[in-house]
Amino acid sequence: MTTTNAHSALLAPFQLGPMQLPNRIVMAPMTRSRSTQPGDVPNAMMATYYAQRARAGLIVSEATQISPQGKGYSFTPGIYSEEQVQGWKQVTDAVHAAGGRMVLQLWHVGRMSHASFQEDGVPVAPSALSPDAQVWVVGDDGVGRMVDCPMPRAMTLQDIQSVIGDFRHAAANAMRAGFDGVEIHGGNGYLLDQFLRTTSNHRTDAYGGSMAHRSRFVEEVAAAVASEVGVERTGIRLAPFITQRNMNCPEIIPTILHLAKQLDEMGLSYIHLSEADWDDAPQIPEDFRHALRRAYSGAVIVAGKYDEQRAERILKEGLADLVAFGRPFVANPDLPNRFAKSLPLAGFDGSTLFGGDARGYIDYQSYSS
Template identity: 55%
Template sequence: MNTPDPLFEPLALGSLTLPNRIVMPPMTRSRATQPGDCANALMARYYAQRAGAGLIVSEGTYISPMGKGYAGTPGLCTPAQVAGWRGVTDAVHAAGGRIYAQLWHVGRLSHTSLLGGQAPVSSSAIQAEGVNVFIENEDGSPNFVQASAPRALSTSEIRAIVEEYRQAARNAIAAGFDGVELHAANGYLVNQFLDSQANARTDEYGGSLDNRLRFLDEVARALVETLGDASRVGIRLAPLTTLNGCVDADPVATYTAAAKRLGEIGVGYVHIAEADWDDAPDMPLAFKEALRRVYPGVLIYAGKYTAERARDALRAGWADLIAFGRPFVANPDLPERLRNDEPLAEHDRDTLFGGGAHGLTDYPAYRGVPDRA
């Protein structure tokens, strides 16, 4: 008797049935059409090639012009941007896939050259020292530069950004996405409210843990209300990674409370980004089990998982889905390679950000099967 492979057991996510437990997570590739930051036919081909994933989460997609932090990234706030993403979602659905839009506001992780000369905005006027962002020089060549010093948002501006998230959710549905994922990880705007050392506010959005959770709470509720179905909303968190200068004094307490709050709101999934750099410490099992206890929905984990580590996590029960980031870059047929224990191709680091089809859509399937695009 063959033991079922936990990676290939279906899972219900609201009205969606995911055919496997393999997620393609958001990965910035900086190929949006310029000017206009629109998703395009090349991106449609890229995502459709990977439609064998149980769920695809799009690359980070900015919700407003002030939410942009890197050159070449797509937006979801103009009619042309919505139309561009419609081409992507149609291609993914035609290939049998499912795709959520990751809604992104970078906050302080931007540069004045990307914002029409304006300073970035954040919970507080604290610069992310030593953090670089991707821009283009005047001749179009890529460059990484120190993120500009931000200014603190007023309370009225915070409420206006909540409404920008609400409108982005409407735009995502108009663009044909199956749902949305709020990017609340990796040092971006929501994370800048959550983590104590990035938030020096003394009003209702800062200080106590409950206050620091307020912005996450308001945005999550706005997305659920707008979509009318909590299962169509996911949240990405990075509890212990300290990425991009965001550090919390007590991350276990902060992120256990965040997960509990998201469970009370009823969002469909929480997507946990683990540290994935070389020699990064493992996230303690006790913390993962604590998240499982306080959050009743679907839990996704991402962070250098191998097929066997993924299977072990699913069998243990603290994970429901596993996201494979870098492997999806060079392996458009990743689920089939994992199913058949076939070797994985290595990606070309020099083609990750910007450029054209090379390093995006020209990685072949292992068995030479025609791609899904």
């Protein structure tokens, strides 16, 4: 079918590992907190939601906890129980039937959690340092609220190996659930990001101190995951420029570039940059984008308040291979078609982002003239 944007970089195909993507438009991971309770189980409504958006070149699932310990927000799905695996199978079957491709984002929140989610009431982290942040928790009254994170405890070496094993097991479960690959969540102030930064990692053992030591945990998680699903089906999300949640580390950029070189040697399929998306966030320096390209030869996905024009520009400049869209995909399940035909975009209802029912979730319509 002829489109009005025949020369669009966004609409060009792309080979991502074994996946032939029909376009370079990625549905970004977005927490929606619609899983079935108890058990944090993916359900038929989630299958409908993702299948509606299967025209994306690639769908990255909402962040999905690898274990009960890895949970930080109410009603987010997991990938550690058999019921969860079968729930996700509904989702991947629906997406594939609609012609889509989908990877599962593997998540451990570390200190970004709440006592009510933890067996002993205490989240884990590289070091016993507060994130000075809040997470969304649904109380006994059924109402979700932002509540303070408690002080975490520092992980032991045994804890670290246990979590690496949880990532490995979750990756294997993701493939059993029918996903086309996995994305490791290494950004936004969650556990892997906490290991990377001097502001959250005060360890003096092999997992703290130097850049090489601070990146060790992330590298070992990536190796464990890739051993289950293959490096060609493994990506990672990183957030170099986040400063909130007590993550303003002066050494994070050289650390991320060091890590990127290690991941490149490993052969990891892609790096997904979560760029700061608040209104007054700093622009990502061009020199960082060029340095990342020098350090890492795999695909680069960017995400963070991109519109169609910014997305076209960064693709044509060669500084990214794919662009992820979050909120625009929420309100526009047919987003690639709207870009292709220069159709107007619908706005979304922010009050329905987290939790709730079908309203503001699967009732957004495709464009009709």
